[in-house]
Amino acid sequence: SQTIHQWPATLVQPVGSPLSLECTVEGTSNPNLYWYRQAAGRGLQLLFYSVGIGQISSEVPQNLSASRPQDRQFILSSKKLLLSDSGFYLCAWRPPFFLGANTEAFFGQGTRLTVV
């Protein structure tokens, strides 16, 4: 069966410090991968998606970047955190395109980032 791991679960970082959040998926190949952010009391904002190794699409211009160095690894980074980067970050995956539009996305447990 497929699983998704996201870490760390919580993180407190000072303004101006770097960030690296990691997400890995097991039990599948060629997944589509996604990073979402959820601000307190708000909906989900898609930040990045990736359809393959090294292929990153950005949805919202911001202080963050994403990378996919391996098929099942997705990393969210920042060189210098801002206070506004605080939020709940969720990684998700979907099966590859040839399986169609009917499959759901599977989410990790999230990382609570507080920038102080």
Add this chain to the structure above:
Amino acid sequence: GDSVTQMEGPVTLSEEAFLTINCTYTATGYPSLFWYVQYPGEGLQLLLKATKADDKGSNKGFEATYRKETTSFHLEKGSVQVSDSAVYFCALSDQERIYNQGGKLIFGQGTELSVKP
């Protein structure tokens, strides 16, 4: 472009009350529709889904019917429990997004449900 609109929350109900959370969508073609649930401090879990018109998704006492004529996918439960307190998200996926936009799901803004004993 595609969009999902949910009723605003928070929704507060007493235990055993009937629940309806409205969801309407705008999409080209024939999207698949999903309901996700998010418990406090956790990620999203799929609650149910429907992939074509008139399909009914159901799980854990929750139901939703894909109504193409009204472009709706309302979530219902006959008798809610305190443990159903969570945020509920309606989402869609269509064929165009699969091939052109990384297969991303389009989410509604979420509806917070609070059930009191």
